[in-house]
Structures are given as C-alpha cells and as structure tokens.
Amino acid sequence: MTDCRKIKCVILDWAGTTVDFGSMAPLKVFSEIFEQRGLRLEMEELRAPMGMPKLEHIRERLKMERPARLFREKYGRAPTDDDALGIYAAFEPALMNILHNFSEPIEGVRAAVRELRESGIKIGSTTGYTREMMDVIEPLAKAAGYAPDCVVTPDEVPGGRPAPWMIFKNMERLGVYPPCAVVKAGDTAADIREGKNAGVISVGI
16 A cells, blocks of 8 residues: 655755755856856846756757847857757866855755654755766765765766656665655756656645
C-alpha cells in the first residue's frame, strides 16, 4: 500500500534557496556577458528562466521578445544556437571564477535542515549548476555547516529542469518513495515545474 502519510525526503534547490540569496552569482555574470555583447538586459529578463541549466537559460533568454529584438538591432540578424553556445562558453569560466564567494548557507537553512533530520527526513538537492560548478560550492557549503545527503546536477541525468530526472535520481540514491512522500522546494518557476513533473509535493520559496 502506498504510504503518503509521512514526508520521507525534502529535496532543496541550491542557488537562491540554500546558498547565494537572490542567485547573485549567475545574475552578475549573465549581466556582464550580455553587456559585453552590446545587450543590456533588464533584471526581470535576466531572472526569467532562472533555475534551468545555464545553457538552456541562455537559449530561453535569446528567445524572449526584447532580448531577441536587441540582438537583431545590434547584429542585423536573429540569434542562433551558435550565439547561445558562444555566450555560454564565456559564461562558464566567468562564473567559476566567482562561485567561491557565493557558497555561504542562507540564514535559517542550517537550522531548518537540522530540524528535518531530527524528524528522520532525508535531505536531497537539485540545481541548475553543473557538476564542475558544484565541486566548488559543495565543500565550501559543507565547511560552513550545510551538506545535503545527495546532490544531483543536470549533467548527471538525461536533462535538467523542468524535467523530473534529478528528483528521480535523488529518490533512487536515497532509497525514498513514493513521490507523494517527497517535497521539492526552490525559488524559481523551473523548480516548481520540476517538482510537479516528478509528481512530488512542490513548494515555492
């Protein structure tokens, strides 16, 4: 019989939810990289696809009405996937250079995780960052007092958010089921869709 009476696992997002309040690290780099290409984007345009894998984030942004118009005005043509790949090629090393400054757990995270674990609840996590990026953040966050039981990145599964694969991989590694006994929490629309697509309880922060 399916038992949904007790929550067995909470799966948390990283940037914007447990570390780096406001996801300032990727926002800072996105803003700089686009501006270097003559495209000054508004904050809501920079934030809109947040939570997705970063290459997909760039692709989605270039499809948005105003950024696509600014690109056409600047370059005389519509943006292509090669443009997205070029922007990502500049984005990734720039982000890697500053990630170590954005790994401190957000106030309240350590206490909340401690309380969940005292209740017998496992702590998983998903992210829009790659494994290479998380290899920078994880040990620093752990040294500061936050270390989930499982970390899954988009490059470890068939696809990132809003696909459910990172959540399913957490459930597999942690030995947790059914989906109704799992909570996914994050600060973006992509986080919410990820949780809903996995059939778990989806909570926006």
